[in-house]
Amino acid sequence: MGTITSADLIAMLSAIADTMDENRDALCALDGEIGDGDHGVAMALGFNAARDALADLEADAVPTQVLNTAAKAFLSGVGASCGPLYATAMMRAAAAVKGQDVLSSEDGSKLVAAMAEGIAHRGKASVGDKTMLDVWHPAAEAATEGGWSAAIKAAEDAAEGTKMMQAKLGRAARLGERSLGHMDPGAASAVLVIKAMASTLG
Amino acid sequence: MKTKKIINDGANAVDEMLDGILLAHGNILRRADGSGRAIIAKDGPRDGKVGLMIGGGSGHEPTFVGFVGRGLADAAAIGNVFASPPPDPALESVNEINGGAGVLFMYGNYAGDVMNFDMAAEMAAMDDIEVRTVLTTDDIASAPLDEIEKRRGVAGNFFIFKAAGAAADEMMSLDEVERVARHANARTYTMGVALSPCSLPQTRTFNFELGPDEMEIGMGIHGEPGIERGPLKTADEITDEIMDRILSEMGAQVGDRVAVLVNSLGSTPLMELYIMNRRVQARLAEAGLETHATWVGNYCTSLEMAGASITVMHLDDELTRLIDRPCECAMFRVV
Secondary structure (H helix, E strand, O other): OOEEOHHHHHHHHHHHHHHHHHHHHHHHHHHHHHOOOOHHHHHHHHHHHHHHHHHOOOOOOOHHHHHHHHHHHHHHHHOOOHHHHHHHHHHHHHHHOOOOOOEEOOHHHHHHHHHHHHHHHHHOOOOOOOOOHHHHHHHHHHHHHHHHHHHHHHHHHHHHHHHHOOOOOOHHHHHHHHHOOOOOHHHHHHHHHHHHHHHHHO | OOOOOOOOOHHHHHHHHHHHHHHHOOOOEEEOOOOOOEEEEOOOOOOOOOEEEEEEEEOOOOOOHHHEEEOOEOEEEEEEEOOOOOHHHHHHHHHHHOOOOOEEEEEEOOHHHHHHHHHHHHHHHHOOOOEEEEEEOOEOOOOOHHHHHHOOOOOOHHHHHHHHHHHHHOOOOHHHHHHHHHHHHHOEEEEEEEEEOOEOOOOOOEOOOOOOOEEEEOOOOOOOOOOEEEEOOOHHHHHHHHHHHHHHHHOOOOOOEEEEEEEEOEOOOHHHHHHHHHHHHHHHHHOOOEEEEEEEEOOOOOOOEEEEEEEEEEOOHHHHHHHHOOEEEOOOEEO
């Protein structure tokens, strides 16, 4: 059985920042269809702020410290809607592994579940509202039951499924039926986050 | 193709803009220590006065930073372009504007702003600062009347912040300033029209598409889709469409007074705004309403978007007094 160390979590956050940099303009374009076109910028800023803050972290930091540091940097770095959502997600993940110096590979699914909980708590969205929670919720369930490959499959399917949903929260909610047919940008970026987590922790 | 902008690194656009604002208006504004994104009125906060904190994403200048100054807002928390500020700027300045009478947070009703300012308010409460919040919801195109709590705040912020800022300047209590702010919000009606999109400095690509002969009525100040897209109409037709909706929702009586704001979304010139205003005033006169004051120009923009919005505030004696009260901000004065 593999383990997940603080260094792995730092690598994970760096991989998320990389994928946000690569997909920044595509996410902005997706957001421009039903929102205000800034989602890729905000996600890239947030995870880059997290990566930068982790570069200054002491070498003996435990996983909880890594995740809390990332959360605070993300929140201070970006604001927007994804700031409080991902900051709360990472704080919950930090709390979920508190007291552990090293995580087991099964703890990976615990992180996903805690992040999904944090996003649900802060955003007050329900499943079906066409938000990032529509990806995080099924991905967390799938991760617990079937590991990373199941989580990725569930996340991708769920993001695709947001095309069929009418937005109930956030800027896109003002669109009503016109939000149909468009993938929710927060759902799309959630898939990228989960894939980057899987590629580094799985 | 990338849009043309006079910028350096797009990632530094907001901070460099604030540097320039501080250099131009250092007699009125200063920065709080910390992130550099909290701008405070030098001569605004004082003992016993309710502190008024406004804020939101950049890209709408002179909203929000331009409305900081004595008689209006005491501080603005500034976010990235079209993105809510994190809780930090509000927290960095809330102590400095709290004169012991509490602080009112006022900003447009957007999910990101609500989450970040609520987090800031919760953290300020831990330091025993009483914070209340009033969201602005003046954009009548953004949701139907029966879902008024879902409406977003746009150019009408100008009137709503002005009324609340004047109430605080009159040394009203936090309860009273909050009441005035809610009252002002309930009596302010805005609707806009977009003719062309805008582009963020970080991406320099248009954030939505609008055909060469198209306009969109009711579009939001971040390009949120509106209620009707169609071929470009004349100034009078556009103004009528907007005024029909404003007048019908406002339900004013003959003889009532109003204040008017004809606002550019960025690149629409004064010439076109004044052409619209001519029709706005004709419609108000036709409805038997008296225009107490009119502002025309760039008050709540959306970067370089072309288009305009019309705001009408339905005045009563109290709101008239508050709108007329002098204020001195970097980008707006009443003398």
